C-alpha cells in the first residue's frame with residue numbers, strides 16, 4: 001500500500017478565521033457519526049430545517065427548542081451557541097456572515113431555490129430583520145455540482161435566463177435539447193446584484209460530481225449520503 005494523505009473532512013473559507021468567535025465549515029461526505037464528533041463543537045446546539053427546495057429563510061433563536069425542524073431552506077441568527085446546519089449532495093450550500101452586527105445565515109440553494117432567488121431573498125431579510133447592509137456581508141458558496149457536470153433540460157436553463165436575465169445568461173450553456181447550468185455562478189450573481197462586493201464572495205471546494213470525496217445525488221442517487229455545512233458563533 002502506498003500511504004497517502006487523506007483529504008481533510010472539513011473545508012474552511014480563507015480569511016474567515018479573522019472573525020472572532022465564528023465557527024464554520026463545509027464538509028465532504030459525512031459518515032453517520034462524524035457530524036457529531038467535531039472538536040470545538042461541544043456546547044453548540046446543531047439546528048437544521050426540513051429542506052424543501054423553496055426560498056423561505058427563518059430566524060433561529062435559542063428558545064425555539066432544538067427539536068423543531070420547520071420547513072425552510074435557510075436559517076439566520078445572531079445567537080451564540082447555535083450551529084446552523086445545511087445538508088446537501090450537489091445543491092449549493094451558502095454561508096453568510098456580517099461580522100459587525102454578528103449576524104450569520106446558512107442556505108440550501110438547489111436549482112429550484114436558486115431560481116426562486118433564495119440568496120436575494122436571504123439578503124433582503126437580513127437587511128430587514130437585523131438592519132445589516134449588503135456591502136458588509138461576506139458570502140461563501142460551498143461544494144456543489146459544477147457546470148462541467150450539471151446537465152439539465154432546456155426549459156430549466158431558459159427559465160433562469162428569463163427570470164434572472166442579464167448576466168445570468170453566462171451560467172447557461174445550451175447543447176441541443178439540454179444544456180449545462182452553473183448554479184454557483186447564478187447564486188454569486190444574485191449576491192452581487194443585492195450589493196455584496198465581489199471580493200467578499202468566495203467559492204469553496206470543487207464539483208461534487210467530479211470529486212468522489214463528496215456525496216453527489218446525481219452520481220449516486222438515494223444512497224449518496226450528504227455533506228454538512230455549518231456556521232455558528234462561539
Ligand SMILES: [Zn+2]
Pocket residue numbers: 145146147148149150207208209210211
Ligand atoms: Zn464536474
